[in-house]
Structures are given as structure tokens and as C-alpha cells.
Amino acid sequence: MVSTRAKSEANKTSSYSDRRLAFLTEAQKSWLEKAQRFADRVSLEDVVQSDQSNVFRRDLFELACKEGMGSLPFPSTYGGSDGDYLSFVVINEEFARRCVPIMSSLGVHVLCQEPVFRFGTDEQKSKYLPPSATGKYLAAFGLTEPGAGSDTAALACTAKKVGNDYILNGTKVFITSGASSDYFIVMAKLLDPSTSANEKSITAFIVEQDFPGFKIGQKFDMLGMRGYSTCELVFDDCKVPSENLLGAHGDGRKVALSSLAKGRVTIAAQCTGWAQGALDAVIRVLGKSHNSPAKNDRYAAAIGEMAVLIESARALTYQAAAAIDRGQGDVTLASMAKCQASDVAMKVSTDALTLLGIECSQPDYLLERIFRDAKAGQIYEGANQIQRMLIARDLLKS
Numbered sequence: 001m002v003s004t005r006a007k008s009e010a011n012k013t014s015s016y017s018d019r020r021l022a023f024l025t026e027a028q029k030s031w032l033e034k035a036q037r038f039a040d041r042v043s044l045e046d047v048v049q050s051d052q053s054n055v056f057r058r059d060l061f062e063l064a065c066k067e068g069m070g071s072l073p074f075p076s077t078y079g080g081s082d083g084d085y086l087s088f089v090v091i092n093e094e095f096a097r098r099c100v101p102i103m104s105s106l107g108v109h110v111l112c113q114e115p116v117f118r119f120g121t122d123e124q125k126s127k128y129l130p131p132s133a134t135g136k137y138l139a140a141f142g143l144t145e146p147g148a149g150s151d152t153a154a155l156a157c158t159a160k161k162v163g164n165d166y167i168l169n170g171t172k173v174f175i176t177s178g179a180s181s182d183y184f185i186v187m188a189k190l191l192d193p194s195t196s197a198n199e200k201s202i203t204a205f206i207v208e209q210d211f212p213g214f215k216i217g218q219k220f221d222m223l224g225m226r227g228y229s230t231c232e233l234v235f236d237d238c239k240v241p242s243e244n245l246l247g248a249h250g251d252g253r254k255v256a257l258s259s260l261a262k263g264r265v266t267i268a269a270q271c272t273g274w275a276q277g278a279l280d281a282v283i284r285v286l287g288k289s290h291n292s293p294a295k296n297d298r299y300a301a302a303i304g305e306m307a308v309l310i311e312s313a314r315a316l317t318y319q320a321a322a323a324i325d326r327g328q329g330d331v332t333l334a335s336m337a338k339c340q341a342s343d344v345a346m347k348v349s350t351d352a353l354t355l356l357g358i359e360c361s362q363p364d365y366l367l368e369r370i371f372r373d374a375k376a377g378q379i380y381e382g383a384n385q386i387q388r389m390l391i392a393r394d395l396l397k398s
């Protein structure tokens with residue numbers, strides 16, 4: 001039987017030495033401390049409740065935005081915090097480690113601001129970025145469809161120019177924050193009378209939640225990543241004004257990739273955090289007992305391996321974030337970090353549950369949640385199998 005203290009401390013700061021600090025600048029450390037203080041204020045009950053009830057905590061999201069996290073890596077010209085991407089990565093890692101119930105929505109929120117910042121008109125930037133920074137607006141990313149997950153060329157959602165508007169039809173699925181968002185970055189195939197709808201016609205739009213013909217479809221009862229309002233988006237002759245075209249006709253892939261190249265690094269950070277949270281649980285539980293089984297060689301070897309894997313995932317993740325901050329963001333490196341960190345999170349959380357046994361699979365140890373969330377990490381923003389193929393394709397090309 002393990003101590004109840006180990007449970008009650010499940011989402012609190014770990015006391016053992018934090019090797020991350022050696023990599024971080026003073027500014028990055030202060031973002032980490034901010035994230036730690038924020039996470040300390042979220043009770044374990046709230047963490048467990050958001051997962052069990054599958055209800056998104058918009059109030060916590062708004063609080064995080066007030067602390068500058070909602071728009072951390074964007075310039076203050078548009079309400080951002082002038083931070084770098086590594087700082088955003090560190091926040092995500094810390095939130096995942098403690099299962100702070102806004103983590104995934106915050107990641108997607110920043111992922112959606114990226115294309116507005118890069119491809120948006122001045123009017124779009126002024127309209128969508130400042131309220132995204134304050135938390136007045138929450139954003140979601142609509143790419144996946146029932147028949148188009150890994151194969152984005154198979155998108156069936158269409159857009160047709162009619163007068164001064166675009167008319168969108170189709171359905172998006174598994175959209176994080178979908179049911180709670182104010183605007184959506186949506187990819188659709190443009191039906192141009194002069195050409196057939198193909199991969200090159202994928203075009204991006206900014207759709208607001210109250211545009212006529214837009215509605216929220218079914219809400220998903222997910223295995224992991226619960227509490228994020230994940231749902232279907234339905235476009236039924238949805239009328240999108242032409243000023244909400246994002247980028248040029250046919251730029252949809254470029255727009256999506258600009259988000260995903262950074263988003264996959266955010267996912268890698270989240271996965272590193274989950275793995276660290278699982279190792280924290282092992283150390284907390286086994287370290288409590290005087291006759292600690294951690295002294296047993298088998299346990300010690302497993303714990304040592306977890307630590308090695310986590311540091312390797314973290315190193316790759318920080319390297320990918322640092323490349324972004326140097327203006328050399330690299331989608332292949334981002335894919336590598338995402339694959340490695342999500343596989344590490346899956347392995348470490350599986351091994352942690354095996355080591356600690358059934359008692360520690362109760363929700364308030366957070367381990368079983370990390371285990372379920374880690375599985376999503378291997379799938380979303382591109383399944384790892386596909387990421388590996390893309391990495392190979394890039395290497396073979398060069």
C-alpha cells in the first residue's frame with residue numbers, strides 16, 4: 001500500500017534537481033517559474049475533475065492569458081509577450097507534467113495564431129491577435145476530416161466563391177477546443193470553375209463561431225486528452241466573408257505546415273512533460289518507503305532508463321525549439337522531436353504503471369491519465385508512423 005501523501009502531491013512541484021535550468025536563460029527560467037506558480041494554484045481535484053467530466057476550464061485558460069502565456073511567442077505589437085519559442089515549450093512541458101487542464105488548448109491556441117501572424121492581412125492581425133492574447137478569443141485548428149487524417153490530400157471540405165463570400169461545406173473531426181472556440185483556422189478545397197479541386201487547391205480560412213451555416217457537431221468522449229471540448233465542426237453552406245481568406249488561394253498546405261512545424265515541437269514538449277510526470281510519480285511513491293524497492297536492481301535499472309529517455313526527448317525538443325528561435329525552424333527536426341518524445345512518454349508511463357502496480361492506477365496519481373494522454377501524443381498532429389516516413393523522405397531527397 002502506498003502513502004496518501006504520494007497522491008496528494010501528484011501535481012505539485014518535484015523537489016529533486018531540475019537539470020532543465022542549465023539550459024535556460026534568465027527570461028526562460030522566469031517563464032518556467034510562472035508556469036510552476038500557475039500549476040501550483042490548480043488543485044489535484046480540479047485536475048482529476050476536468051479529465052473525468054470532460055469539461056474544458058475556460059476560466060483557467062483566461063487566467064493563463066492574463067499572465068501572458070496565451071500569446072507568449074508573438075510580438076507585443078499584437079498583444080503578445082515578446083517571448084521565444086523555448087519559453088513556450090518550457091511552459092507546455094511543465095503543464096503536461098502536472099496535467100494542468102488547459103495545456104492542449106493553449107498549445108493549439110498558439111498554433112492557430114501562427115498562420116494569422118505569418119499570412120494574415122493587417123486587418124486580420126489586428127482583429128484576431130490582440131483578443132487571442134488576452135483570452136477573450138480562443139482559437140481551434142480544423143484540418144482533420146472523417147476521410148482525411150494522415151492523408152490531407154483527401155480533404156473533402158469544400159469552399160466556393162460566391163459573390164463577395166466563400167461558401168464552405170463539409171465536416172471536421174477531433175478538433176481540440178472546438179466546442180469552446182471563438183474562431184477556427186479551417187482548410188478546405190477551393191472549387192474553382194477553371195480547375196478541379198485537388199491538393200493544390202487547399203485554401204485556409206478564418207471562420208468565426210457565429211458565421212451563418214457553421215455549427216458544432218458531436219462532442220467526442222476521448223480516451224486521452226479529455227476536458228478539451230474536442231468535437232466535430234459542421235459547415236453547411238457556411239458563409240465566410242472574403243476578408244477571412246487566410247493567405248492566397250491554394251496556400252492551405254503552406255499555412256497548415258507553418259502551424260504544424262511549430263506545433264509538433266509543442267507536442268514534443270508536452271510528451272516530455274508527461275514522461276517526467278510519470279517518473280516523478282515513481283520517485284514519489286517508491287522514495288517514500290524506507291525499504292524502498294527502488295534499491296532493488298530491477299527497479300533501479302528501470303528508473304535509470306526512464307531518466308535517460310526523458311533527457312534525450314527533452315534535448316531533442318529544446319534543440320528543435322532553439323532552431324525556431326534562431327529563425328531556422330525545421331519541420332523534419334520537429335517531427336523527430338515529436339516522434340521521440342511521444343514514444344518516450346508512452347514507454348515511461350507504461351513502465352511506471354507496471355512498476356507501481358494497480359493501486360497507483362487510481363486517477364489521483366495522474367499516472368493513468370498520463371498513460372492515456374501519451375497515446376494521443378503518438379497520434380495527433382500526424383501519427384508517428386507517418387512522421388517517420390516524412391523524415392525519411394526528407395533525408396532521401398537531400
Ligand SMILES: Cc1cc2nc3c(=O)[nH]c(=O)nc-3n(C[C@H](O)[C@H](O)[C@H](O)COP(=O)(O)OP(=O)(O)OC[C@H]3O[C@@H](n4cnc5c(N)ncnc54)[C@H](O)[C@@H]3O)c2cc1C
Binds near residue numbers: 386
Ligand atoms: C487528442 C486528439 C486531438 C486532436 N486535435 C485535432 C485538432 O485540433 N485539429 C485537427 O485538425 N485534428 C486533430 N486531431 C486529429 C489528428 O491530427 C489525426 O488523428 C491524425 O492526423 C491521424 O489521422 P487519423 O486519426 O485519421 O488516422 P489515419 O490517417 O486513419 O491513420 C490510422 C493509422 O494508419 C497509419 N497510416 C495511415 N496512412 C498510412 C500510410 N500511408 N502508410 C503507413 N501507415 C499509414 C497511421 O500511421 C495510423 O497508425 C486530433 C487527434 C487526437 C487524438
